[in-house]
Amino acid sequence: MVGGTVFSAASNLTTLLSNQTAPSASQPIDSLFHSSSSSPFFGSRSIVSFGDVQGGKGCNESFFLPYDDNGDEDTDEYFHQPEKKRRLSVEQVQFLEKSFDEENRLEPERKIRLAKELGLQPRQVAIWFQNRRARWKTKQMEKDYDSLLACYDDLKANYDDLLREKDELKAEVAKLTEKVLGREKVEEGNFEKAETKGCFQEPVQKSMIDSASEGEGSKVSIGACKREDIISSAKSEMFDSSESPRYTDGVHSALLETGDSSYVFEPDHSDVSQDEGDNLSMTLLPHYMFPKLEDIGYSDRPHSSCHFGIPEEDQAIWSWSY
DNA sequence: TTGTGTTTTATTGCCTCC
DNA sequence: GGAGGCAATAAAACACAA
Numbered sequence A: 001m002v003g004g005t006v007f008s009a010a011s012n013l014t015t016l017l018s019n020q021t022a023p024s025a026s027q028p029i030d031s032l033f034h035s036s037s038s039s040p041f042f043g044s045r046s047i048v049s050f051g052d053v054q055g056g057k058g059c060n061e062s063f064f065l066p067y068d069d070n071g072d073e074d075t076d077e078y079f080h081q082p083e084k085k086r087r088l089s090v091e092q093v094q095f096l097e098k099s100f101d102e103e104n105r106l107e108p109e110r111k112i113r114l115a116k117e118l119g120l121q122p123r124q125v126a127i128w129f130q131n132r133r134a135r136w137k138t139k140q141m142e143k144d145y146d147s148l149l150a151c152y153d154d155l156k157a158n159y160d161d162l163l164r165e166k167d168e169l170k171a172e173v174a175k176l177t178e179k180v181l182g183r184e185k186v187e188e189g190n191f192e193k194a195e196t197k198g199c200f201q202e203p204v205q206k207s208m209i210d211s212a213s214e215g216e217g218s219k220v221s222i223g224a225c226k227r228e229d230i231i232s233s234a235k236s237e238m239f240d241s242s243e244s245p246r247y248t249d250g251v252h253s254a255l256l257e258t259g260d261s262s263y264v265f266e267p268d269h270s271d272v273s274q275d276e277g278d279n280l281s282m283t284l285l286p287h288y289m290f291p292k293l294e295d296i297g298y299s300d301r302p303h304s305s306c307h308f309g310i311p312e313e314d315q316a317i318w319s320w321s322y
Numbered sequence B: 001t002t003g004t005g006t007t008t009t010a011t012t013g014c015c016t017c018c
Numbered sequence C: 001g002g003a004g005g006c007a008a009t010a011a012a013a014c015a016c017a018a
Helices: A004-021 A024-031 A073-080 A090-102 A107-118 A124-195 A202-214 A226-238 A249-258
Strands: none
Touching: A090 A107, A090 A124, A107 A124
16 A cells, blocks of 8 residues: 555654654654644654653663664664564554544544644554454454354244143143043944934024134033134133133233234244254244343343334344444 | 563555446 | 555464364
8 A cells, every 4th residue: 555655664764763762852853744742752762762651661772872872783684674563552453442432433633633642644544443343343243243143042932832831732632622522432332322303492502502603712502512612712712711820921812812822823843843942933923022122121222123023114134224 | 571462543555426 | 756555465473273
């Protein structure tokens, strides 16, 4: 990159020159880049001379040799040394962090101003912001990942509960059906007996059927009812029963209130590909199972909105905006 | 002291926008 | 076409265990 090359050359030169001189003597060189010399960060710690970066540890010390200490020899040495990276001072970084918190984008004027205040090259400030944005993004992705993982765990637990509940309901339906059929057989036997005896007359049969279909939620008197009627009555009895302890939460009652029992009685996909969890097929799951992330406390980023892609207008799965 | 992993600073190449 | 942003990467600086 052209700019980078120019900068490197310039900073190389200034570094070399500053290494030849005492810290205070480097200011005239700095002023080539910075018109202001009143910055608290300005002077020996700028791009041209990082004297005490990180408390003077590491090779920064070697970059800031004492003025009266074999200067000429080192001058030649450093003239042939490529530009080295130097870390910004704690104060500089703190200042930049504060500025980044205010606004993570740099307008040209702000960049110049910050550079002046910190005694850095504008390009250094720009690079710092760029790298800082990259770090922020990485952190944000980690956070997002954790949140999504938590969401997934919740959903999977919910899904497993529903599966278990569905199995229980199925078993109960089977049990009731069996019971009803048993009684039906007995009644059929009695009916045939009675019929052969001729003690059943038309009006009586009709009244039995009427009473059976009238009594929603009541005990169905099983006689000449059709098998389908009986089963459906049993089902409605089962679901209408206020004694049932299972539907106490909003989710389940909402499920039943829809009047759409397909969630419960739909063909059992889970039995076909029952690798639970791994085959957690979002498309098979009802809407209520997918809370918005905000609803579960995930609102870290103002513009983020992860809805897990569920039916609400068929939002795309996993897509959210920054 | 040294090897190794992590963090920070800087470069490069590509892309988008004006 | 130039400026600025980003991803990928290099390399220096740093931390730390052995």
